[in-house]
Amino acid sequence: MTPSAAQPAPQPVHLPTTRHAVFIVATVHHGEAHHAAVRAWCANIAAIVRSVGQRLPDARLSCVIGFGSRAWDALFGAPRPAELHPFREFGPAERRAVATPGDILLHIRAEQADGCFELATRLMDELRGAVTVVDEVQGFRYFDQRAVIGFVDGTENPSGQEAIEFTVLDDDPEFAGGSYVLVQKYLHDMDGWNALPVEVQEGIIGRRKLSDIELDDATKPSSAHNALTVLEDENGNEIKILRGNMPFGRPGHGEFGTYFIGYAKSPQPIEQMLENMFVGLPPGNYDRLLDFSTAVTGGLFFVPSLPLLEALAERQPGPAPDTGDPSAAPPLPSEPAAASGGSLAIGSLKGASRYE
Numbered sequence: 001m002t003p004s005a006a007q008p009a010p011q012p013v014h015l016p017t018t019r020h021a022v023f024i025v026a027t028v029h030h031g032e033a034h035h036a037a038v039r040a041w042c043a044n045i046a047a048i049v050r051s052v053g054q055r056l057p058d059a060r061l062s063c064v065i066g067f068g069s070r071a072w073d074a075l076f077g078a079p080r081p082a083e084l085h086p087f088r089e090f091g092p093a094e095r096r097a098v099a100t101p102g103d104i105l106l107h108i109r110a111e112q113a114d115g116c117f118e119l120a121t122r123l124m125d126e127l128r129g130a131v132t133v134v135d136e137v138q139g140f141r142y143f144d145q146r147a148v149i150g151f152v153d154g155t156e157n158p159s160g161q162e163a164i165e166f167t168v169l170d171d172d173p174e175f176a177g178g179s180y181v182l183v184q185k186y187l188h189d190m191d192g193w194n195a196l197p198v199e200v201q202e203g204i205i206g207r208r209k210l211s212d213i214e215l216d217d218a219t220k221p222s223s224a225h226n227a228l229t230v231l232e233d234e235n236g237n238e239i240k241i242l243r244g245n246m247p248f249g250r251p252g253h254g255e256f257g258t259y260f261i262g263y264a265k266s267p268q269p270i271e272q273m274l275e276n277m278f279v280g281l282p283p284g285n286y287d288r289l290l291d292f293s294t295a296v297t298g299g300l301f302f303v304p305s306l307p308l309l310e311a312l313a314e315r316q317p318g319p320a321p322d323t324g325d326p327s328a329a330p331p332l333p334s335e336p337a338a339a340s341g342g343s344l345a346i347g348s349l350k351g352a353s354r355y356e
């Protein structure tokens with residue numbers, strides 16, 4: 001697909017990664033006044049991005065907004081994106097892709113941290129009182145685009161036209177120009193990881209650490225990260241997703257992480273990758289990166305096209321559609337959750353009810 005006058009313009013999902021990013025996940029409070037505030041916000045986002053971006057012409061400032069399944073129904077009603085559903089969990093208890101609360105995702109990117117900070121401030125100002133922020137992560141580029149585990153991350157991403165083709169819906173009359181996005185916040189056991197010989201780490205990722213060259217098929221284990229996450233359709237063509245992962249952390253607190261964010265035309269390929277990683281292919285042949293990485297959040301969102309994002313301000317939800325899934329749209333919270341103090345600590349999730 002080539003973006004053209006015939007297609008609604010997508011949000012800037014397909015941009016190359018920047019030096020800085022901010023990821024914010026928020027839940028929307030129950031009540032029509034709060035819902036109306038979020039809808040009104042939808043019409044102002046583009047203008048706020050222009051205002052901040054104009055002051056930083058070299059910053060390549062951008063913002064992508066996504067909505068979770070139950071928020072879509074409560075805020076906008078029908079029609080709803082066909083494949084939007086609550087985050088599906090994968091894997092056994094000791095190695096689980098968990099679902100956590102999240103109604104709105106903000107993915108802010110810029111070459112400058114001040115650009116991300118200012119845009120996040122302005123966008124969140126307009127939502128104050130209507131939402132509770134449940135997670136906020138400030139990501140940064142680490143040397144030559146490495147994850148904190150020391151491997152270059154993002155090499156096999158599609159780029160340019162290919163990135164658009166794999167991420168932007170083109171054949172859906174209601175939602176053309178839209179995308180699905182899945183996020184997970186991972187925390188790494190860096191002591192355990194660093195205790196592994198480099199050759200073992202390379203077998204886990206499937207690439208050489210220093211040079212980023214892919215291991216040849218004879219050397220690469222079938223459980224390598226890049227063996228389990230490569231998908232093909234029935235004709236042998238690769239199905240790609242677009243990742244915008246960023247390292248984050250607080251060294252003083254011993255916190256080292258990767259914020260995973262994957263865009264695609266459908267949640268299906270991303271979920272298949274999760275199943276391959278967490279359950280294994282075949283089951284049991286799982287991704288050993290998960291022995292050193294714990295997913296502490298998980299959310300699935302729909303990213304409407306730019307014109308639809310603005311038009312959502314005028315939507316009225318009406319009665320919730322029957323999706324056939326009794327757990328699909330639990331009520332939105334009526335009270336803000338206890339202040340989380342910013343970054344979501346792993347301890348705060350212990351015993352928390354799953355969000356599915």
Ligand code: HEM
Nearest residue numbers: 147151152153154155156186226229258260270273274293
């Ligand atoms: C702990 C979190 C993760 C880390 C640190 C990580 C790191 C990496 C690294 C270093 C590579 C190799 C270089 C590259 O092609 O980008 C890679 C590849 C890839 N990862 Fe991840 N990843 C993580 C989670 C995920 C998840 C959750 C998914 C999908 C659901 C995923 C999907 C992929 C894909 C599709 C590739 C490219 C495979 C290829 O075409 O060779 N990753 N990842």
